[in-house]
Amino acid sequence: MTNRRKFLSQLSLATAGVSFLPSYLQASSTIFSGASLVEEFVSAETTYGKIKGFRTEGVNIFKGIPYAGRISGDRRFRRPAPLEPWTGVKDTLTLGAPAIQAPRRNEPAPSEDCLFLNVWTPANDNKKRPVMFYNHGGGFVIGSGGSASQDGANLARNFDVVVVETNHRLGLMGFLYLEQLAGADYEGSGNNGMLDIVDGLKWVHDNIAQFGGDPNNVMIWGESGGGAKTSCLYAMPSAAPYFNKASIESGPGVRMMDKETAHENTLQLLKEFNISTQDWKKLLDIPAADLLAMQAKLPLVPPFQEKNKASAAGLMRRNAGAFGPVVDGKALPYHPFDPTAPAISKNKPLLVGWNEDEYTFFAWERKDTESFKMDFEALANKLEPQYKKDTAKLIDTYRKANPSATAPDIFVAISSITMMGLGSVEIAEKKVKQNGAPVYLYNFGYKSEVKIPGTDYAMGTPHAMDISFKFNNESANKASFFGGNRPEKAQASHYFAELWTNFAKTGKPFAKDAPEWKAYNLKDRPTMRIDSKLEVIHDRFKQELSVWRELGKLS
Incomplete structure (x- = not known):
């Protein structure tokens, strides 16, 4: 029973083994490639400054809006630096950088500093439309809020809703558990990728009214790894004030990783780099590309361990080598749906299912x-x-x-x-x-x-x-x-x-x-x-x- 539960709940971690996706899932829609696609430019005020997007075919589109600050340099594996307000008008016409991963077609180069979001809305008016806040798939290691298949324009246009999608940290950049080694500054490090999404939800709460959305009517939803992310958000106290319904699609996150396993994975990473636990800060100086390469070498969770049947049961128990949300007792206090559905979301309607x-x-x-x-x-x-x-x-x-x-x-x-x-x-x-x-x-x-x-x-x-x-x-x-x-x-x-x-x-x-x-x-x-x-x-x-x-x- 325990093995089965861990296998099912960690399935979105297992999708880390999906090393590539079809172009229609990877490629960003070319929404802005010249004036011919733009009917007019539109603007909006945010709590950090004014931004410029564009209108096309009945939808206002804003791409690459920063929602939190720097996470590179001394902010690697920590919560973001404060986002600095800007003067003038910031162009938000093209996608922001996706999280560290292999290059994505028709998107900017992946970057550590990846905390951007995209908004599709029928109008920047005062109408209180429901907000559909989507968590992209790709396990916890690949993907972005700019994939073509999840372009939000048709939903906004045809059904009068506001669609929001974020980029957030992935893989070991977003889920390396350092609390046992690094102290208070790195509290929550095993859930940074999830806490980034919470920051995106906070941005929605503070700003979405300027985009014709209702901050008090927000649905979180997601597929595959995005379903597991949604499962986690459904159980996270920091996310609770910012949404009131959810949909978990082909990614049931019943259980996540325990602290002990997460710490073992951190020790394994240090060992691979020949770094002692006392010198863990050397991880801050390793190029992101080298960290990504090492992440790809570490073992994956099932079902991508089929070549070694003998070790599969043990991997199901330990989730060895995977990077994903950690039940740390704080950011994620409990497993999302084990032993019960989270009390914190008792009164929030839920959709769940699969293909x-x-x-x-x-x-x-x-x-x-x-x-x-x-x-x-x-x-x-x-x-x-x-x-x-x-x-x-x-x-x-x-x-x-x-x-x-x-x-x-x-x-x-x-x-x-x-x-x-x-x-x-x-x-x-x-x-x-x-x-x-x-x-x-x-x-x-x-x-x-x-x-x-x-x-x-x-x-x-x-x-x-x-x-x-x-x-x-x-x-x-x-x-x-x-x-x-x-x-x-x-x-x-x-x-x-x-x-x-x-x-x-x-x-x-x-x-x-x-x-x-x-x-x-x-x-x-x-x-x-x-x-x-x-x-x-x-x-x-x-x-x-x-x-x-x-x-x-x-x-």
């Missing part, structure tokens, strides 16, 4: 073609090292629940639900037991016809495909990287965005001409399946979840 075919993304990323050639004997051989004597029971249950499924179908189903589904259900059930605000469970199920390279197997609904859909960035007449060519994807995208923006507005997800999506409960367990048609399914995956409970993989 039906999460694993196909990882098959694509790892160039896994063999999994789609299996027969049922090969399937049993593939699952046996992990599930041992329970393998036959597991396969038998899935075959009875899905009579027409092939061996690859069942492998994808098992892999997808263990990656993202069980943790999502656990979060929903713990939220229900809290007897507070409602929680709504969903599955995204629109099926892409795009094939996994080297196979005849369709991607279906892979991990990360939901991003462009929920941002209403899929169209009927334009193909997308994962979404494919079928025109129905535009309707699925509209429904996804409509449900989420109505949740942002009211705390209840609904869409026109759609069945009522009732709050999750432990009696009939309503789950919304999102596709080109919306369907509420009661007690979905009943047989499959029953066997996971029986095997002790779901509490």
Whole structure:
């Protein structure tokens, strides 16, 4: 049980193994590349000074707004220096630097000083629109608030909301736990990346009214690593005053790293650099590129340890080598959803769910073609090292629940639900037991016809495909990287965005001409399946979840 929980909750840490993403996820939209795209320049007052953005196609866009101060030099691994006010008007027309990582297409060079945010709004008026504050994915090691698939213009334009996205520290720059070595100045160092996001939320609270947003109606949401970030924020006292609803998408953060493991990881880093604990400050002088290179050499958490099955269980227990949020008793007092849903957010509505075919993304990323050639004997051989004597029971249950499924179908189903589904259900059930605000469970199920390279197997609904859909960035007449060519994807995208923006507005997800999506409960367990048609399914995956409970993989 403990191993399973740690695996599920640390899944967003595991996405550190995603070394690259498709261009549509990485590349920034070229929103400002010349006057031809700008209808007019617009300005806004902030608490630090006046900024200039631009208006295009009914949306005001501000890119690269600084929300906190310097984090380089003597501020490395510390809270930011105070942001200095400026005189005159600061241009916020292009993206700010992303956090230290490999270069990102169509974005500035990564930099230690990366605390910038982007705002999309229908107008800088006094209208109190709901604010949708998005946490980007990429585990805790890559990504930015400027990826093309999560461009916020369509949400702002089509649904009358304000969208905000931040860059924040990632990897060991954002999560190196130094408290046991470095003292009071480095308190919270194991959660700097999360505390940066809190600073972004504070900026929203203080400034978003100038952008037509309501500082008292803020939704936090995020996918994959962004879902895990949202899970953490849901449990962080410093974040609590600045949002009132949340959505955790394909990244259930049930548990995070404990202090002991985080300290071990710090010692391992020092050892790799041949630095004694007394000389830990030498880390401040190492070029960021060298730190990034060392981060890539350190071991990763599952599921990216498959080549060494014997060590996987131990890594699940220790989370060795990973950098992510730390349950330090202060910034993150407890695990987000273990043993219970966080009391601090008892009265904040929650959305949680996952994509039906999460694993196909990882098959694509790892160039896994063999999994789609299996027969049922090969399937049993593939699952046996992990599930041992329970393998036959597991396969038998899935075959009875899905009579027409092939061996690859069942492998994808098992892999997808263990990656993202069980943790999502656990979060929903713990939220229900809290007897507070409602929680709504969903599955995204629109099926892409795009094939996994080297196979005849369709991607279906892979991990990360939901991003462009929920941002209403899929169209009927334009193909997308994962979404494919079928025109129905535009309707699925509209429904996804409509449900989420109505949740942002009211705390209840609904869409026109759609069945009522009732709050999750432990009696009939309503789950919304999102596709080109919306369907509420009661007690979905009943047989499959029953066997996971029986095997002790779901509490």
